[in-house]
Amino acid sequence: MAIDTRKGxxxxxxxxxxxxxxxxxxLLDDDVPVFDSTAILLYLAEKIGQFMPTGTPRARAExxxxxxxxxxxxxxxxxxxxHFRLFAPEPKEYALNRYDFEAWxxxxxxxxxxxxxxxxxDEYSVVDMAVWGWARMIPRVLGSDEAWARxxxxxxxxxxxxxxxxxxxxxxxxxxxxxxDAVDDExxxxxxxxxxxxx
Ligand SMILES: N[C@@H](CCC(=O)N[C@@H](CS)C(=O)NCC(=O)O)C(=O)O
Numbered sequence: 001m002a003i004d005t006r007k008g009x010x011x012x013x014x015x016x017x018x019x020x021x022x023x024x025x026x027l028l029d030d031d032v033p034v035f036d037s038t039a040i041l042l043y044l045a046e047k048i049g050q051f052m053p054t055g056t057p058r059a060r061a062e063x064x065x066x067x068x069x070x071x072x073x074x075x076x077x078x079x080x081x082x083h084f085r086l087f088a089p090e091p092k093e094y095a096l097n098r099y100d101f102e103a104w105x106x107x108x109x110x111x112x113x114x115x116x117x118x119x120x121x122d123e124y125s126v127v128d129m130a131v132w133g134w135a136r137m138i139p140r141v142l143g144s145d146e147a148w149a150r151x152x153x154x155x156x157x158x159x160x161x162x163x164x165x166x167x168x169x170x171x172x173x174x175x176x177x178x179x180x181d182a183v184d185d186e187x188x189x190x191x192x193x194x195x196x197x198x199x
Contacts, residue, residue: 006180008190037133038071041126051125063127066120069106070130077102078134078141085143087183087192103141107151114153132161 003009003024010022019026019035026035027043034043045052053059081099084092110131113120120127135158139145148155161167180187188195 002177002179004177004179005191006183006187008186011190036071037075038067038130041129042067045126051129053121053123053125059121063121063125066127067130069109070127070134074103074106074110074131074134077106078137081141082137083192086140087188100142107138107142107147107154111151111154114157119157128157128161132158132167136162 001015003015005024009015010019010024015026016022018028018033021035023035025037025040026033027040028034029043029047034040042052053063077099081096081103084096084099088095110120119125120131131154134141135154138147138151138154138158141147183191
């Protein structure tokens with residue numbers, strides 16, 4: 001189902017039954033609920049037996065390490081960089097500087113890796129998909145399209161995955177729905193409940 005987070009649909013009982021954390025994405029695969037983007041990728045890859053190295057412990061360790069790097073590093077730092085850049089009230093210089101710095105630092109690690117190899121692992125995998133999810137957001141996260149000049153290999157991977165049929169199907173699916181654009185007072189109440197404590 002399509003969830004418009006700016007309208008607060010992530011807090012509906014139906015959605016919370018799938019993801020008690022009230023955040024997108026979440027999946028109901030037949031009757032199996034899965035939530036959190038990294039868990040969804042690992043679950044689906046394991047289910048279909050593709051896009052995951054199955055060989056040596058070293059290869060699996062590499063995959064898990066980079067998946068968690070995206071889940072616990074790229075995701076949270078990029079998310080907070082967007083929040084402080086676009087939505088937080090002043091004063092925010094300290095927080096914006098910290099999250100922008102950390103977002104850049106994470107992307108530069110990915111850039112360095114992709115400068116020496118085509119994909120994040122030896123072959124195309126769930127790690128590239130996880131990176132793609134956030135790479136699409138780079139201009140918003142890092143403040144402008146100029147970020148691509150410093151991340152040419154991330155852009156290369158982004159363009160390659162964008163051209164894959166599955167990525168195009170995902171875009172086409174998204175285009176079937178209209179999501180609220182404005183982050184108005186009501187959307188802020190849904191998205192940033194911590195603000196209520198500020199009075
Ligand atoms: N760790 C989660 C983060 C999910 C997340 O923050 N989702 C955002 C949209 S991209 C959301 O649902 N925000 C609505 C809210 O926080 O109420 C994941 O990777 O799936």
